[in-house]
Amino acid sequence: MPTDPAASxxxxxxxxxxxxxxxxxxxxxxxxxxxYGDRGNLLILARRAQxxxxxxxxxxxxxxxPIPRSGDIYLVGxxxxxxxxxxxxxxxxxxxxxxxxxxxxxxxAVCAGIQLIGxxxxxxxxxxxxxxxxxxxxxxxxxxxxxxxxxxxDPRLGLPLLTGFENHGGRCHLxxxxxxxxxxxxGTGNDGKTEGAWAGRVIGTYLxxxxxxxxxxxxxLVLSWALDVPLTALPPIDDSWPxxxxxxxxxxxxxx
Amino acid sequence: MVRAQLATALVxxxxxxxxxxxxxxxxxxxxxxxxAVEPRLLTVLARGRQVxxxxxxxxxxxxxxxxxxxxxxxxxxxxNSYGANMPTGHTTALAQSPNAQHAVLxxxxxYLRTVxxxxxxxxxxxxxxxxxQLDRAMEVGMLADRWREVLGALxxxxxxxxxxxxxxxxxxxxxxxxxxxxxxxxxxWVAAGQRWQEDSWVxxxxxxxxxxxxVDWACPGCDLRRPQxxxxxxxxxTVAGPDGIxxxxxxxxxxxxxxxxxxxxxxxxxxxxxxxxxAAPRLAEVASIAGRYAxxxxxxxxxxxxxxxxxxxxxxxxxMVDRISPAGAPPPPVLLSINARVVDxxxxxxxxxxxxxxxxxxxxxVTGDRRxxxxxxxxxxxxxxxxxxxxxxxxxAVPPGRLxxxxxxxxxxxxxxxxxxxN
Ligand SMILES: [Zn+2]
Numbered sequence: 001m002p003t004d005p006a007a008s009x010x011x012x013x014x015x016x017x018x019x020x021x022x023x024x025x026x027x028x029x030x031x032x033x034x035x036y037g038d039r040g041n042l043l044i045l046a047r048r049a050q051x052x053x054x055x056x057x058x059x060x061x062x063x064x065x066p067i068p069r070s071g072d073i074y075l076v077g078x079x080x081x082x083x084x085x086x087x088x089x090x091x092x093x094x095x096x097x098x099x100x101x102x103x104x105x106x107x108x109a110v111c112a113g114i115q116l117i118g119x120x121x122x123x124x125x126x127x128x129x130x131x132x133x134x135x136x137x138x139x140x141x142x143x144x145x146x147x148x149x150x151x152x153x154d155p156r157l158g159l160p161l162l163t164g165f166e167n168h169g170g171r172c173h174l175x176x177x178x179x180x181x182x183x184x185x186x187g188t189g190n191d192g193k194t195e196g197a198w199a200g201r202v203i204g205t206y207l208x209x210x211x212x213x214x215x216x217x218x219x220x221l222v223l224s225w226a227l228d229v230p231l232t233a234l235p236p237i238d239d240s241w242p243x244x245x246x247x248x249x250x251x252x253x254x255x256x
Numbered sequence: 257m258v259r260a261q262l263a264t265a266l267v268x269x270x271x272x273x274x275x276x277x278x279x280x281x282x283x284x285x286x287x288x289x290x291x292a293v294e295p296r297l298l299t300v301l302a303r304g305r306q307v308x309x310x311x312x313x314x315x316x317x318x319x320x321x322x323x324x325x326x327x328x329x330x331x332x333x334x335x336n337s338y339g340a341n342m343p344t345g346h347t348t349a350l351a352q353s354p355n356a357q358h359a360v361l362x363x364x365x366x367y368l369r370t371v372x373x374x375x376x377x378x379x380x381x382x383x384x385x386x387x388x389q390l391d392r393a394m395e396v397g398m399l400a401d402r403w404r405e406v407l408g409a410l411x412x413x414x415x416x417x418x419x420x421x422x423x424x425x426x427x428x429x430x431x432x433x434x435x436x437x438x439x440x441x442x443x444x445w446v447a448a449g450q451r452w453q454e455d456s457w458v459x460x461x462x463x464x465x466x467x468x469x470x471v472d473w474a475c476p477g478c479d480l481r482r483p484q485x486x487x488x489x490x491x492x493x494t495v496a497g498p499d500g501i502x503x504x505x506x507x508x509x510x511x512x513x514x515x516x517x518x519x520x521x522x523x524x525x526x527x528x529x530x531x532x533x534x535a536a537p538r539l540a541e542v543a544s545i546a547g548r549y550a551x552x553x554x555x556x557x558x559x560x561x562x563x564x565x566x567x568x569x570x571x572x573x574x575x576m577v578d579r580i581s582p583a584g585a586p587p588p589p590v591l592l593s594i595n596a597r598v599v600d601x602x603x604x605x606x607x608x609x610x611x612x613x614x615x616x617x618x619x620x621x622v623t624g625d626r627r628x629x630x631x632x633x634x635x636x637x638x639x640x641x642x643x644x645x646x647x648x649x650x651x652x653a654v655p656p657g658r659l660x661x662x663x664x665x666x667x668x669x670x671x672x673x674x675x676x677x678x679n
Contacts, residue, residue, distance in 0.1 A: 031457040032457065032458065036603070036606070037606055037609050040608030040636070043608070043637070063465060080396070080398075082458060083458050085463075086458065165602070209608060213636070214632075241632050241635050242632050244631070245629060
C-alpha cells in the first residue's frame with residue numbers, strides 16, 4: 001500500500017533523512033491558514049499516533065519562519081483571499097515543503113490548501129502561483145460550493161466513504177499526474193464530479209477544517225504513509241464516537 | 257406621510273397579532289408588513305430622533321441593552337430588544353415607541369450600510385469582528401472592508417452643511433474594527449478587549465503580519481496600529497474615561513466581556529450627554545437579556561443559560577463558567593448543546609477553533625442535534641464527557657444544585673422553550 005513517492009512527479013532526495021525517533025507533524029502557517037477549525041486535523045493525527053504508542057512532535061510554522069524539511073507530515077489549511085495569496089508567495093520562496101515531499105513526507109492540504117499546492121489559483125482575477133506539489137490548476141466557479149460532501153474514495157486507497165463539509169468558490173482541474181481522491185456522491189468538490197486529488201503521498205481535499213474528524217481512516221492512511229507501513233499495520237483504536245458521527249452525517253445527507 | 261402613518265399602524269397591529277397568536281414577538285413580521293406599504297418607513301420613523309446603532313459579531317444584544325438602560329436617564333428609548341437586528345426589526349421598534357426621542361438599535365453587521373443610511377444615527381458603536389457562520393456569511397476580512405467603505409462615506413456627510421455628524425465609538429483592541437473605523441471622520445476609541453485573535457493576524461491594510469505585545473498591536477508594514485483608547489477598564493470594577501473619569505461599575509451580568517460592553521455603553525452614552533455616574537446605576541439593574549445569563553430554577557437545579565454562537569463567544573462563555581465556580585466546592589456540571597440549523601450556520605468546523613481544556617474538572621454533558629460532532633471534538637481535546645439525547649435527560653442526570661448551560665443559537669432557544677420562556 002505505501003505508494004511510490006516518486007509518483008508525485010518530484011525528484012526524490014534520499015539524503016534528506018527524516019527523523020526516526022518520533023513523528024514530526026508540521027502545521028504550515030497556522031497564522032494565515034486556519035479559517036475553518038484546521039487545528040482539528042493536527043490534533044486528530046497527533047492523537048491517533050499517540051494512541052499507537054508513537055511519540056509526536058507538532059510543529060506550527062508561522063509565516064515568517066522557514067518551513068523545516070525534516071517533517072513527516074505537513075498540514076496545509078484553508079484561508080481567506082489575502083492570507084492565501086501571502087501563504088502561496090511564502091511557500092514558493094521557502095521551498096521547504098517541496099524538499100520535504102521529495103524526501104518522502106506526507107502532505108494533507110484542505111480547502112484553500114488544495115489550491116495552494118497546485119500549479120496556480122485565481123484571486124480577484126489574478127493568477128497566483130502555487131506550491132506545485134500536485135498536478136492541478138484552480139479557477140473560480142460560477143457559485144460558491146457550500147454544504148455536505150460525500151464521495152467514494154479511489155479504491156486504490158482502500159478507504160470508506162469520504163464525508164465532510166465544503167465551502168469554497170474555487171474549482172480544481174486535475175492534470176494527468178494527479179488522481180481524483182474521490183467520486184462525488186453528494187456536493188461539488190473539484191467540479192461536481194470528482195473531489196480532491198492525490199499523488200504519491202500528497203493529498204488535497206476541499207473538505208475543509210477538521211476533515212479528519214469524520215474520516216479517521218483517512219487520518220490513518222496519512223499516518224501509515226508517514227510511518228512507511230501498510231495501512232493494515234496500524235493497530236485499531238476505539239473509533240466509536242467518530243463512527244457514530246459518520247453514521248449520523250451519512251444518514252442525514254445520502255439519498256435513501 | 258399618510259402612507260407612513262398607515263404603515264406604522266400596520267406594524268403595530270401585525271406585531272400585536274403575532275404576539276397574541278404566539279408566533280413570536282412580532283418584531284420581524286410587523287416591520288415586514290410596514291415596509292411593504294412604505295419602503296422608506298424606517299427613514300421616516302427615525303427622522304427627528306437621536307439614534308445610536310450597535311454592531312459587531314459578539315455582544316451587540318447585551319451592549320444595546322446596556323446603552324438603552326443608560327439613555328433611559330434621558331426619557332423613553334426605542335430599542336429592538338428582542339435581537340431582531342435587521343431593518344424589519346428596527347422599523348417595528350421605532351413604530352412601537354412613537355414618543356421615544358432616543359433609539360438604540362442593534363444592527364446585524366451585514367446591514368450596517370442600509371441602517372446607517374436610513375437612520376442617520378448620532379452614534380455608531382462597533383464592538384468586534386470575528387468568524388461567525390462562515391458557510392453563509394461574508395468572510396470576515398471582506399466584512400471589515402465593507403464597513404470601512406460605509407464609515408468612510410461619513411466624511412462626506414460630515415462635510416455637508418447643517419448635517420449632524422455621526423460619531424463612531426470603536427474597539428481599538430480589534431485590528432479589523434480599528435481598520436474599518438479609522439476611515440470615519442470622528443472616532444472615540446474604547447479598549448473593549450479581544451480574547452479571540454485568530455481572525456486578525458494579518459494587517460487588513462497591507463497584509464503584513466501584525467506584531468502584538470500585551471494589549472498593544474501594530475503593523476510592521478504600514479501605519480496601522482492600536483489607537484490610544486479614551487475609555488478602558490481600569491480594573492474589574494472601574495471604568496476609566498476622558499478627563500480623569502474613574503467610574504465604579506458593578507454588573508449583574510457575568511464575565512469580563514460584559515464589563516467591556518459596559519465601557520462601550522458608557523462611552524456611547526456620554527456622546528448623548530449622559531454622565532457615567534448617572535448611567536452606571538442603570539447598567540447595574542440589567543440582569544438578563546432575552547434569557548441569556550438568566551438563572552432558572554427547575555427540580556432543585558439552578559440552571560444558568562449562556563448563549564455562545566461562535567468561537568469567540570465560546571471562549572467568553574468558558575470565562576464566565578470559571579468565574580462562578582464557588583471556591584472549595586466541586587465546580588458545577590456544564591451542559592454543552594450544539595445545533596447546526598440554518599440560522600446557526602450548517603458547518604460545525606468551528607468547534608475545533610475552541611479549546612475546551614478549561615472545562616476539565618467539570619462534569620461535562622453534551623447534547624443537541626450535533627452532539628456527536630461535539631463528542632468527537634471533546635475526545636480529541638481529552639475532556640471527559642457524557643452524551644445525552646435531550647436537555648431533560650441532562651437535567652435528570654445531574655444532582656440538585658447548579659448546572660451551567662452553554663448553547664449555540666437554536667440549541668439555546670430549544671432549551672429556553674423547554675424551560676418555559678425563562679426571562
Ligand atoms: Zn499594515
